[in-house]
Amino acid sequence: MRWIVDGMNVIGTRPDGWWRDRHAAMVRLVGQLERWAASAGEEVTVVFEKPPSPPIRSSVIEVTHAPRPKPNSADDEIVRSIRADPDPQDIRIVTSDRLLADQARAAGAAVIAAEEFRNEIDPR
Numbered sequence: 001m002r003w004i005v006d007g008m009n010v011i012g013t014r015p016d017g018w019w020r021d022r023h024a025a026m027v028r029l030v031g032q033l034e035r036w037a038a039s040a041g042e043e044v045t046v047v048f049e050k051p052p053s054p055p056i057r058s059s060v061i062e063v064t065h066a067p068r069p070k071p072n073s074a075d076d077e078i079v080r081s082i083r084a085d086p087d088p089q090d091i092r093i094v095t096s097d098r099l100l101a102d103q104a105r106a107a108g109a110a111v112i113a114a115e116e117f118r119n120e121i122d123p124r
Contacts, residue, residue, distance in 0.1 A: 002085075004078050005033065005046040006095035006114065013096070013115040026052050034060040036121040045081070047074045075100040082107040 011018050011025045018025035030046060037044040037060055045062040050069030057063065066073030075097060082088050088108030095101055096114040104111050 001042055002091045003037075003042055003044045004081060004091060004093050004109075005044060005117070006074055006078060006093070006097060006100065007046045007048045008074065009095045009097055010114045010118050013118045023052060023054075027056055030056050030058055030061065030063055032121045034058055037061050047077050047081075049074045075103075079103045079107065082109045 007026065007029060008022075011022075011029055026048060033044050033046055036042070044060075045064060048063075048065045049071075050073075051065045052063070064077070066077040075095075078093060078095070078100060082091055082093070082104055085091060089110075091104075091109040093101070093104040093109050093111045094114055094117045095104070095111065101111040
């Protein structure tokens with residue numbers, strides 16, 4: 001199973017002050033995804049709207065971003081990835097964005113709500 005995570009959508013599921021330091025929130029999410037992917041044996045890609053600065057690197061998951069930062073650019077990149085995949089039925093998209101979820105399902109992927117996934121990778 002391949003997972004594509006709408007990064008800022010998952011970060012935004014908890015009002016924990018992430019907006020005061022977006023980069024630190026991105027680093028925390030990548031760390032959580034790395035631990036989860038390693039223990040679950042899953043292939044994970046997290047997509048952000050723009051490149052993290054400084055860059056966030058991982059040897060466990062793929063950290064990527066939209067080609068050009070703009071509103072919904074991560075969503076567009078996720079849909080592009082699904083459509084380019086020869087086996088979209090093997091992809092799970094993590095988001096709570098209704099339009100992205102509808103587009104992902106139409107392209108053949110399954111969708112998991114961002115809050116549900118966040119609770120799995122980072123139980124309270």
